[in-house]
Amino acid sequence: MNAPCPPQFEAFDPRILRRALGNFATGVTIVTAHDGVGQVGVTANSFSSVSLDPPLILWSIDKRSSSYAVFERSEHFAVNVLAVDQIALSNQFAGPHKDRFSSVPVRSGAGGCALLEGTSANFQCQKYQTLDGGDHWVLIGRVVAFEDNGRSPLLYHQGSYSMALPHRERQRLPERSAGGSRERLADHTYYLMTQAVRSYQQSYQPEQIRTGWRPGEARVLMILDAGRPLDVSSLVQETDMPLREIEQTLEMLRGREFVQSDGGYYQLTAAGAEQARKVWTLAQHFEDKVFSRFEPAQVRAFKDILKGVIAATTAPID
Ligand SMILES: Cc1cc2nc3c(=O)[nH]c(=O)nc-3n(C[C@H](O)[C@H](O)[C@H](O)COP(=O)(O)O)c2cc1C
Numbered sequence: 175m176n177a178p179c180p181p182q183f184e185a186f187d188p189r190i191l192r193r194a195l196g197n198f199a200t201g202v203t204i205v206t207a208h209d210g211v212g213q214v215g216v217t218a219n220s221f222s223s224v225s226l227d228p229p230l231i232l233w234s235i236d237k238r239s240s241s242y243a244v245f246e247r248s249e250h251f252a253v254n255v256l257a258v259d260q261i262a263l264s265n266q267f268a269g270p271h272k273d274r275f276s277s278v279p280v281r282s283g284a285g286g287c288a289l290l291e292g293t294s295a296n297f298q299c300q301k302y303q304t305l306d307g308g309d310h311w312v313l314i315g316r317v318v319a320f321e322d323n324g325r326s327p328l329l330y331h332q333g334s335y336s337m338a339l340p341h342r343e344r345q346r347l348p349e350r351s352a353g354g355s356r357e358r359l360a361d362h363t364y365y366l367m368t369q370a371v372r373s374y375q376q377s378y379q380p381e382q383i384r385t386g387w388r389p390g391e392a393r394v395l396m397i398l399d400a401g402r403p404l405d406v407s408s409l410v411q412e413t414d415m416p417l418r419e420i421e422q423t424l425e426m427l428r429g430r431e432f433v434q435s436d437g438g439y440y441q442l443t444a445a446g447a448e449q450a451r452k453v454w455t456l457a458q459h460f461e462d463k464v465f466s467r468f469e470p471a472q473v474r475a476f477k478d479i480l481k482g483v484i485a486a487t488t489a490p491i492d
Contacts, residue, residue, distance in 0.1 A: 189422065193388075199331040201294075202256045204267045205233055207241075207248040208286035214241035215275065215288060217268040217416075219330045220310070221253055229317040231297055234310035240271070242311065248301070250285025251315055255295040257325035258337045263290065264328065265416055284318050294325040333419040334390035339368050363483075378460050385453060390415045392453045394423050395432070395442070399450035403439035 200219040207214055216235065224230040231253060235242055245251060256264055267274050280288040284298035299315025306312075329336040359365055382392060393413050398404065404412070409420045424440055427433035432446030442450060465473050 193333075196332045199329055199336065202260075202264050202328045202330050202335070203233070204254045204256065204263065204290060205235075205245075205251055206254065206280075206288040206290075207245045207251040208282075208288070209244045209247035210286070212244060213275065213286075213288055214244040215267045216241050217264050221255075224314060228302075230302060230314055231299060231317060232312055232314045234307050234312045237309055237311060245311075245313065246304075248285060248287075250283075250287050250301065250318075251299055251313065252283045252285075252287035252289055253297045253299065253315075254288075254290045254293045255297075256328040257292055257294045257323075258328050260290075260292060260328055261335050261414065264335070265410060268416055268418065289321070292325070294323055294327045296321050332388045332390060333415055333423070334388075334393070335414040335416075339372060341372070367483075374464065381456060381460060382453075385456060387449075387453060390419060391423050391427075394420070394427070395446065395450040395453055396457075398433065398440060398442045399447060399454065401441070403436065403441040405438050405440070409440070 201221065203218050203221045204215050205218050205221070206216075216239065218233050218235070220232075220234040222232055224232050233253065235245060263278065266278070275288070279291050281291075283289040283296065284300070287298060289296050289298070297315070297317050298319040300318050301313065302316040303314040304311055305314070327338060329338055379389075382389065385392065387395065390413065393415075394409065397409065397412050406417065406420055406424070409415075409424075410417050413420065415423070424433060424435075427446065428435065431443055432449055433440050434443050435441075468476070
């Protein structure tokens, strides 16, 4: 009798699989450990809760990671859940080692693991189990202490940093309300702004996706369209994407001859400029369609008010 055939698995292109997996939106964490000699910190979005009783969480680390030795020796690790204004920290802990802890105020948590300031939460864990997860190690930790600061979280979706807005379904107001609270809420600027962004995004995104570009890729094209050649670190500054995503996007754009590089500086080719023009035209066309019911002076005033709101809320309000 013949031995049963082993199951045949499809050999996926890892870059295409990774891109598809990027549809699953996650938070962003920095996981730290201290082995008594040195400390490490790694940006990771593979964090997930596992169990409440016992309290378990997990994350996974690339087997090639140079930080793994410290995680392996350490009895503990701490997961720092980043807040929406901590993109720079996320990039720092995914970048060169020598820069990671520089000018980052930290406190010491369980097992001496670094706890970062200004985060949404942290989970200090004792190592519970390490599993072999293909090209990653899956680290399961038992939570021994945690802090819940409740700050708005930094999100990661389709290779770009993102942020959470209350969903329209959740914001739907009751038909009747006591004392006119419904009307009052419906007229509140925060409610109106989040509603407007949600519904604008919801109707714009299908059109944007039809161009074949993910939002982050479209942004790279639009930024390079300014004409000035840019290096990778300027692109990290000007987009909401981490270094590795920028590098992969540039590699893909170069492979398709939409981008050329000279001495580490990137610019669009004529074919790339044509793609950027298509993305800009779509964005402009959509804006024109939405605002066609208003007078140009009203649209100008609206934009000035939005800029004023951004300026007023970027600096703390007293
Ligand atoms: C948003 C984001 C999420 C990441 N998630 C993970 C992860 O879950 N696991 C991992 O091993 N690396 C992840 N990385 C990559 C690591 O942060 C980085 O490549 C790693 O720290 C390399 O340095 P090392 O050799 O010191 O570990 C992520 C990077 C970014 C920007």
